Amino acid sequence: MATDLAKIAKDRGIKYFLISYTDLFGSQRAKLVPASAIAGMQKNGAGFAGFATWLDLSPADPDMFAMPDPESLVQLPWKPEVGWLASDIWMDGKPVAQGPRIILKRVTAEAAKLGYVMKSGVECEFFLTNPDGTAIADAADTATKPCYDQSALMRRYEVITEICDAMLSLGWEPYQNDHEDANGQFEMNWTFDAATLTADRHVFFKFMAKSIAEKHGLRATFMPKPFLGLTGSGCHSHVSMWQGKKNAFEDAKGELGVSKLGYHFIGGIIEHAEALCALLNPTVNSYKRINAPRTTSGATWAPNTITYTGNNRTHMIRIPEPGRFELRLADGATNPYLLQAGILAAGLDGITKKTEPGPRLDINMYTDGHTVKDAKRLPLNLLDALRAFENSSTLKMALGESFISAYAKLKHAEWDDYASHLTQWERQATLDC
Numbered sequence: 001m002a003t004d005l006a007k008i009a010k011d012r013g014i015k016y017f018l019i020s021y022t023d024l025f026g027s028q029r030a031k032l033v034p035a036s037a038i039a040g041m042q043k044n045g046a047g048f049a050g051f052a053t054w055l056d057l058s059p060a061d062p063d064m065f066a067m068p069d070p071e072s073l074v075q076l077p078w079k080p081e082v083g084w085l086a087s088d089i090w091m092d093g094k095p096v097a098q099g100p101r102i103i104l105k106r107v108t109a110e111a112a113k114l115g116y117v118m119k120s121g122v123e124c125e126f127f128l129t130n131p132d133g134t135a136i137a138d139a140a141d142t143a144t145k146p147c148y149d150q151s152a153l154m155r156r157y158e159v160i161t162e163i164c165d166a167m168l169s170l171g172w173e174p175y176q177n178d179h180e181d182a183n184g185q186f187e188m189n190w191t192f193d194a195a196t197l198t199a200d201r202h203v204f205f206k207f208m209a210k211s212i213a214e215k216h217g218l219r220a221t222f223m224p225k226p227f228l229g230l231t232g233s234g235c236h237s238h239v240s241m242w243q244g245k246k247n248a249f250e251d252a253k254g255e256l257g258v259s260k261l262g263y264h265f266i267g268g269i270i271e272h273a274e275a276l277c278a279l280l281n282p283t284v285n286s287y288k289r290i291n292a293p294r295t296t297s298g299a300t301w302a303p304n305t306i307t308y309t310g311n312n313r314t315h316m317i318r319i320p321e322p323g324r325f326e327l328r329l330a331d332g333a334t335n336p337y338l339l340q341a342g343i344l345a346a347g348l349d350g351i352t353k354k355t356e357p358g359p360r361l362d363i364n365m366y367t368d369g370h371t372v373k374d375a376k377r378l379p380l381n382l383l384d385a386l387r388a389f390e391n392s393s394t395l396k397m398a399l400g401e402s403f404i405s406a407y408a409k410l411k412h413a414e415w416d417d418y419a420s421h422l423t424q425w426e427r428q429a430t431l432d433c
């Protein structure tokens with residue numbers, strides 16, 4: 001055994017391990033295991049009833065085992081006696097085909113066959129609210145243009161720096177924290193890395209931000225649009241493909257310093273954007289962030305069309321500098337593993353087929369979007385996104401048919417549940433019909 005968790009527990013004073021996995025809806029599930037039992041768990045995994053979580057399994061299925069990845073170990077900075085471990089889920093001696101971390105590994109293995117590693121960085125936006133989530137936590141945070149508000153940021157110094165200190169101690173190389181464009185909204189950035197590592201960190205970041213906020217009597221929410229008039233919480237993703245130490249998206253002679261390979265990758269994202277929305281914008285609420293009307297700050301900062309541009313934040317894809325692009329589509333509800341897997345699957349398809357992304361649009365899409373006649377629009381709701389997702393033979397091939405059908409089935413049930421509610425709006429609009 002390369003990494004002996006029992007020995008690490010002794011050396012570092014870890015009393016308990018959280019053996020954790022992420023289900024299809026991004027919920028983190030775990031068993032809390034005493035260090036005395038970790039050797040057995042490292043060998044055989046921690047047992048779960050898969051049906052009890054969002055994986056589309058049956059109560060008749062045998063035990064599912066979460067096999068911890070020792071390389072993912074994080075000692076909780078706010079409770080160092082606990083070691084957190086990301087894990088892969090197995091059943092009947094095989095990886096579970098719809099396990100999100102397993103799906104990401106499957107796509108990264110395909111990229112490796114072509115000689116590439118996708119690197120990515122995520123910008124996690126979140127709100128700090130009161131404990132029941134009904135209002136932002138800071139009553140004084142009322143500016144019309146609150147982005148980068150220095151005083152509002154400093155009023156949350158204790159929470160933000162506890163999270164940032166934790167990232168520093170974990171070696172994530174965080175480099176900035178700010179107040180974002182909505183009242184009560186923040187963003188914290190750490191350094192990009194290989195997609196699987198970024199996904200593990202992204203999952204852990206959400207757990208950490210929620211846990212530390214709770215310690216301070218607050219609530220951290222990544223809900224895409226918790227307050228209608230305010231800017232929503234995105235999860236912008238910065239993407240590049242690497243061959244060893246060389247960034248294969250970088251080309252001094254390419255348009256905006258991006259290589260042909262980079263444009264083919266972008267072409268794949270553009271071709272599959274509608275289907276990708278089911279993964280990147282996975283909730284009913286997600287569609288109140290994209291396609292949203294103007295917010296009180298003056299802009300939503302979220303895309304409404306499937307277009308790309310240079311250093312301009314009004315499009316779905318922005319090329320801010322040579323060697324990478326920023327996909328501004330995903331929101332805070334996205335499953336960190338499926339986010340990376342979806343982006344990579346679409347990008348690899350673009351690379352394989354040498355898909356051209358079409359013309360770059362150097363216009364303000366918020367004000368002049370109507371002048372572009374053939375710009376494809378993003379889905380207007382989860383149902384439309386799910387239909388595109390189910391019909392995508394490319395995603396089926398790359399991510400696996402059983403994953404696509406399991407995910408679509410659970411998400412359709414969520415949509416049906418939403419649609420079965422009689423809203424106040426309906427009564428108001430229809431009572432006197």
Ligand SMILES: [Mg+2]
Pocket residue numbers: 123125180187
């Ligand atoms: Mg931001």
